[in-house]
Amino acid sequence: MLALFIYAWQIVFFVSDYLLFDKQNTKKMKEESDLADAVGAACSAFFLCLSEQIMPFDEVFPTHFNTLSRNPFPHVLIEQALLQLGGGSVEGSKFAKQALTAAGWRHASVVSYGKYPEEAATAFNKVRLVLVDDPNAEQLMQRLAAA
Numbered sequence: 001m002l003a004l005f006i007y008a009w010q011i012v013f014f015v016s017d018y019l020l021f022d023k024q025n026t027k028k029m030k031e032e033s034d035l036a037d038a039v040g041a042a043c044s045a046f047f048l049c050l051s052e053q054i055m056p057f058d059e060v061f062p063t064h065f066n067t068l069s070r071n072p073f074p075h076v077l078i079e080q081a082l083l084q085l086g087g088g089s090v091e092g093s094k095f096a097k098q099a100l101t102a103a104g105w106r107h108a109s110v111v112s113y114g115k116y117p118e119e120a121a122t123a124f125n126k127v128r129l130v131l132v133d134d135p136n137a138e139q140l141m142q143r144l145a146a147a
Contacts, residue, residue: 056131057074058074059074059128060073060074060075060121060124060125061121062117062118062120062121064117064121065113065114065117065120066114066117074124075120075121075124078124078128078131079096081131082095082096082100082127083095085136085140086099086137095137097109098141099127099140099141099144100124100127102144103122103126103144103147104119104122104123105120106119107119126147127140127144130143130144130147
């Protein structure tokens with residue numbers, strides 16, 4: 001990942017040095033402008049991909065728990081990831097409950113997140129930060145216990 005980042009910056013510096021030379025004619029200037037636009041677009045796409053890899057889930061806010069939306073909120077996606085990480089079905093549900101408890105959710109499973117949205121947001125954001133490194137179930141629980 002770091003190598004891609006360094007490579008992208010090398011391209012940017014090469015193109016910027018190339019564009020600083022004296023301009024010979026308008027055709028060459030047009031080509032250079034097109035090249036600069038292409039490199040800029042490539043760098044933008046690279047940094048977008050980098051940000052997607054760094055943080056796959058958006059931040060969870062307390063208002064998410066008392067709001068309806070067509071698009072799933074981040075806490076729903078995080079909970080789905082925990083269910084999958086725990087093996088799905090009943091085992092996944094137990095694992096998700098254990099992970100959220102380790103992250104700071106201190107209420108029974110029958111209590112909705114909307115009743116204590118600040119605590120729920122804090123717990124989900126802790127899980128969100130641990131899920132960045134794509135750990136397995138055991139690593140996730142160890143990291144949550146250490147956090």
